[in-house]
Structures are given as structure tokens and as C-alpha cells.
Amino acid sequence: MQHLRKQLSRHFYRIMLFSILATILTWVIGLLLFQLIYQNKTLNPANYYxxxxxxxxxxxxxxxxxxxxxxxxxxxxxxxxxxxxxxxxxxxxxxxxxxxxxxxxxxxxxxxxxxxxxxxxxxxxxxxxxxxxxxxxxxxxxxxxxxxxxxxxNAESQPVLLSLFIFFLLVPFVYIYLFTYTIGKRWAKRMEEPFNEIITGARKIENQDLNFTIRNNSNIKELHQLIAAFDKMKTALKEALEKQWSLEEDRREMVAAVAHDLKTPLTIIQGHAEGILESNQELIERNRQYIETIIFNCQRSIRLIQELNDVSSYEKTEFHLEVEPTDVEALIQSKIKEYQQLCDTQEIRLQTSIHYSDGKHDLFYLDSFRINQMLDNILTNCLRYTPEQGVITWDTYIAEEELKIVIMDSGPGFSKQNKKQLFKKFFREDKARNSADGHSGLGLFIAKVIVEKHQGEISADNHPEGGAVFTVIIRNVKSKM
The missing domain is CATH 3.30.450.20 (PAS domain)
Known part of the structure; x- marks a missing residue:
């Protein structure tokens, strides 16, 4: 184990020593050959003339x-x-x-x-x-x-003699270059090994793979210390991430458990309250208001619990889509009928259109249940903020490789400072798009996760004429199956 400076000095001295010895040997051989040629009278002596x-x-x-x-x-x-x-x-x-x-x-x-x-x-x-x-x-x-x-x-042999003279003059520099290249290449190869170990380790850490060991065979003290420090960092990172992953898994399991435990009694409360309302017994007006409030808040709680369950399941690494061939037009038409009734109830006009880019295509591969859920979250958001006599426009563009959905409402739109945070978990808009139902702030986050699971994209912006615009692109995941 040596310092880098000492190894550089040692290699420099080796290069110079080998170059000098090789040069002397070459000159001696050259002189012997020259003497042999001279003795054979191939060349004229210096005092020939x-x-x-x-x-x-x-x-x-x-x-x-x-x-x-x-x-x-x-x-x-x-x-x-x-x-x-x-x-x-x-x-x-x-x-x-x-x-x-x-x-x-x-x-x-x-x-x-x-x-x-x-x-x-x-x-x-x-x-x-x-x-x-x-x-x-x-x-x-x-x-x-x-x-x-x-x-x-030797006038006739001057070009040859001049070339030999230049060669013997340049011999030291040639040997310096050759020995520098040879020794440097060997030394560089030995130095590349620890750097390659570090690069490989960094890529594995990037891919969240911390179950690896780094060979530390370098005889350069500084590199040895660097690899040892990197290995310690990897070990500490592994321990920290494992602790974080464990806490995250515990959190998910806790959320799922609490959601499951809350859903059952809330469902029972809702069912009994609905049963009382549906009975033939006459209720005083105040009792009826109390029971309606109970039912309304039970529905809100159950919806929140369901969204928490969805978030917990989507965050799990083992979560995967249930992809199946789907008639996209039929799926969209069914959803349009469902929300047409809701829009009529709220006196909101729903305008829809379906376009094919280049004629009808074969079945589109996607998770229809999750796409329905994504559409529910976006359309519910639009319904929540569209006033009476307002308009929701829903345009669908179907192509062979992707499905594009553009949904626009005539509500107040989004505030500029919050547009980048719309799809964050538990984010709620300010007063511009606030509502009395106390929504959880998980709907658009869940929609974003579903779209990304389909290798797609989702964005939200304000329309120039007012209102919010959601643009969704879903990829045909047939090639990913």
C-alpha cells in the first residue's frame, strides 16, 4: 500500500531508467552494425577523399x-x-x-x-x-x-545515413513514449478497477439495490480509503433506507388497517340511518335532519377511507394493472351516460365528442376499472366546482397507440400558485376552488398514479375563456404485457 504521489514518482523513475538503458543498448547495436558495414567496405571512411x-x-x-x-x-x-x-x-x-x-x-x-x-x-x-x-x-x-x-x-548514401542519424537522435524520446504508454496503460488498468467498482455500486444504489459488496484490492492508499469510505456510505445508506422502507411499510399497513376498521362501523351506521329514513314511522323534522347529516358524513368518511385504501395499494411496489382488451368507445359512452344523469341533476350541461384519428382500431389494452376510477376523480372534481347552468366539455381522441381525453369545466379554474401542486397527495385548492364537502385532496393524486401506471401523462391548466382543463394521455399497454 503506497501513496499516489510515491507511485507516480516510482513509475517516472522506472520510465527514465528503462528508456536510458534501451537507448544505450540501441546505440551500441547501431555502432556495431556501422562498424561491421565499414569493415565490409560498404561505406567509405571519413577521410576517403x-x-x-x-x-x-x-x-x-x-x-x-x-x-x-x-x-x-x-x-x-x-x-x-x-x-x-x-x-x-x-x-x-x-x-x-x-x-x-x-x-x-x-x-x-x-x-x-x-x-x-x-x-x-x-x-x-x-x-x-x-x-x-x-x-x-x-x-x-x-x-x-x-x-x-x-x-x-558517402554522397550516394546520404539519405540513408541522414535517416539513421535522425533515428538514433530520436531513439531516447521514442523509448520514453513507449515505456510511458506501456507502464501507464498497466497502471491505468489497475486504477480503473476501483473506479469501476464505485461506478457499478453507484448505479446499483440508483436502482435501489444495496445488496452488493465492493472489492477493495487497490494498492493506492488514497483509492483504498475512497472505496472504504464509499462502502461505509453504502452500508449506512442501506441501514437508513431499510429503516425508512420499514417505517413506510408500517405506515401503509396502518393506514390500510385503520381504513378497514373504520369502514365497517361507518357502513353499519349508514345502513341503520338509511333504514330509519326508509321506515314508515313518522319522524320529527329535527331527527330527520340529524339522520341525514349522519348519512352524509358517513358517505364522506367511507369515500375518504376508500381513497386511503387506493393510495396505500398504489404505493406498494407489487401493485400492477389488470390489463385487458377494452372497447374504449363503449367504456367512454357508458361513463357519459352515468355523468349525464348527475349533470342533469345539478343543472349542468355536458357536451361530449369522440374522435378517431385514422378510423376505428382494434381493442385498446388498459385496466378498465382503474380508468373508470381516474375518470370519476376528474369528473367529480369538475362537477364539484361547476356552477348551475355551467358547462362541462368532454372530448375523446382515440388512436392506435394512445387515448387522449380533454375535460374542461366552466368553474373558477385554478390559482396560478397552485397549478404545480394539484396532483400532490392531500393537496386542496384555495378558496377559488373550495367546496363545502371537505374533499380529501387524494382524487387527483390517484388519477395521476393511474395514468402513470399506463405509461401516460396528465396535466391541468386554466382555459383562456375561464374554467379548468384536464388533459389525459393513456398509452396502449399491449406491448408492455
Whole structure:
């Protein structure tokens, strides 16, 4: 187990050491190969042209009237111009001819003092030799310019030699890159394992799966501590969530139990009160009002208990729809007849329409009982807030993949600050849509849950002309079965 900083330093030193050793080995092998080639006379030595100069001087002195430019062609046939430049000057240092145009001797004194002396022109060497006649009288001088290097001695192989030189120059950097890539890749792979463990664990937590363990095999101290901290967080989160889930389950069971226990005596009270009202015995007016109040509040309590039961069942993870093929038009028509009577009773006009987007379709797959319940909750809400002589408009659009329902009332609509909270549990509107029946605030929440169970969407807004508008989209869940 080491700190990240120490491991980085160790890997850096390893890269540099391996690169240096590999570079030295490559250079040694290159020198051995170069020496082998040289011994086989595949390459000319660095003094290849310098060694020819004595013979060239002798050849020049053998020529008659060598200062005459007519001898230039004869000399250039003998002198290897690819590696040596030459120049013929007289005793006054005046150039007569040659391939070397630069003047290194400018006077008789220079001719006498610079003979057989090396003159350096950068990397090149210039040397002048005397030209004499048969009686050894000085006639002038011949100068040669050449370079002492393997590169210049092998003009035809210069591209290959230059490439090799560049290669050997870049060898250290190549090895640094290769060892950095190799060692870095291995080290990165070892570092990826703990990060992958953390990423996988985070995804499992996102999916509410806390029954997993994290391998902590990292030899980097910081990563080891990170994984250990993540594992502790997962364990603490698991304990907290299990406690929360347990409390939530207890709450649901309590709500269901209380609702069940309350429903029976309230139903009995309602039944007895209705029985008294329906009896032939005459009741004084006050007793009748009392009994009607009892029945009304029993109905409210039973409805609230039923909604609590529905909420409890919908929140359970094991809850599922009872999907079946359904004739949507028949379902809607039946609901329209049911609410037409209720609207007539309250002197509210109900306007309905059913549209097919592209002709009639096969049966639509949905949970008809839950869709009925959803429609009841929305329509009851509209009835509750629509005044007498008001209008409820109900348009239905049936397509192959979805069912769209738009229901609008002519009531007061929703307040702006509450539109986003309409579908929250136990939410009740303010005075703009308040009623005397003390509704529970669960109806629209239950409607939203039912729609979402059908992979659909529900929204509520205010119509520009006044009133509330509910838009519901139900998906055909046939492909989900």
C-alpha cells in the first residue's frame, strides 16, 4: 500500500531508467552494425577523399601548362567532384579555373605562406599545394576543399545515413513514449478497477439495490480509503433506507388497517340511518335532519377511507394493472351516460365528442376499472366546482397507440400558485376552488398514479375563456404485457 504521489514518482523513475538503458543498448547495436558495414567496405571512411589528394596533386603536376583553362576538362575527369572542390591559381593568387569559386589566396604572399597549410571554412578544410615545372620552379598552386565526415564521404548514401542519424537522435524520446504508454496503460488498468467498482455500486444504489459488496484490492492508499469510505456510505445508506422502507411499510399497513376498521362501523351506521329514513314511522323534522347529516358524513368518511385504501395499494411496489382488451368507445359512452344523469341533476350541461384519428382500431389494452376510477376523480372534481347552468366539455381522441381525453369545466379554474401542486397527495385548492364537502385532496393524486401506471401523462391548466382543463394521455399497454 503506497501513496499516489510515491507511485507516480516510482513509475517516472522506472520510465527514465528503462528508456536510458534501451537507448544505450540501441546505440551500441547501431555502432556495431556501422562498424561491421565499414569493415565490409560498404561505406567509405571519413577521410576517403582526403586520402586521394596526394595522387591528385601528382596528377596535376604531370600536366603540361596546367594553368591553361584548356586543362579543366582533363582535371575534372580525374578529380571526384562529388566530394572535392578544386581551384587552380597562379603565383599571384589569381584564380585560373576550377569548381571552387571562393578565394582563399589573394596575393603572391598568400601563395607562399599558405601552401600545405589547412584553412578551415566551417566544417570544410581547404589546402593548397604547389604546382612546379620540370626544374622545380613554382608555377602556381592547386587548392582542394573537402569535409572529413562519413556523410560527405558517402554522397550516394546520404539519405540513408541522414535517416539513421535522425533515428538514433530520436531513439531516447521514442523509448520514453513507449515505456510511458506501456507502464501507464498497466497502471491505468489497475486504477480503473476501483473506479469501476464505485461506478457499478453507484448505479446499483440508483436502482435501489444495496445488496452488493465492493472489492477493495487497490494498492493506492488514497483509492483504498475512497472505496472504504464509499462502502461505509453504502452500508449506512442501506441501514437508513431499510429503516425508512420499514417505517413506510408500517405506515401503509396502518393506514390500510385503520381504513378497514373504520369502514365497517361507518357502513353499519349508514345502513341503520338509511333504514330509519326508509321506515314508515313518522319522524320529527329535527331527527330527520340529524339522520341525514349522519348519512352524509358517513358517505364522506367511507369515500375518504376508500381513497386511503387506493393510495396505500398504489404505493406498494407489487401493485400492477389488470390489463385487458377494452372497447374504449363503449367504456367512454357508458361513463357519459352515468355523468349525464348527475349533470342533469345539478343543472349542468355536458357536451361530449369522440374522435378517431385514422378510423376505428382494434381493442385498446388498459385496466378498465382503474380508468373508470381516474375518470370519476376528474369528473367529480369538475362537477364539484361547476356552477348551475355551467358547462362541462368532454372530448375523446382515440388512436392506435394512445387515448387522449380533454375535460374542461366552466368553474373558477385554478390559482396560478397552485397549478404545480394539484396532483400532490392531500393537496386542496384555495378558496377559488373550495367546496363545502371537505374533499380529501387524494382524487387527483390517484388519477395521476393511474395514468402513470399506463405509461401516460396528465396535466391541468386554466382555459383562456375561464374554467379548468384536464388533459389525459393513456398509452396502449399491449406491448408492455
Amino acid at each position: 582526403e586520402s586521394q589528394i596526394p595522387e591528385l596533386v601528382e596528377f596535376v603536376n604531370e600536366q603540361e601548362d596546367v594553368l591553361n583553362p584548356d586543362n579543366q576538362a582533363v582535371l575534372e575527369e580525374r578529380i571526384p567532384l562529388e566530394g572535392i572542390d578544386y581551384q587552380i591559381v597562379d603565383t599571384d593568387g589569381v584564380m585560373q579555373y576550377g569548381s571552387m569559386q571562393d578565394r582563399y589566396i589573394a596575393s603572391r604572399e598568400d601563395v607562399l605562406t599558405e601552401l600545405n597549410n589547412n584553412i578551415y571554412d566551417g566544417d570544410q578544410i581547404v589546402i593548397y599545394y604547389p604546382i612546379t615545372d620540370n626544374e622545380q620552379h613554382l608555377q602556381g598552386a592547386v587548392g582542394f576543399r573537402y569535409e572529413l565526415s562519413v556523410m560527405s564521404s
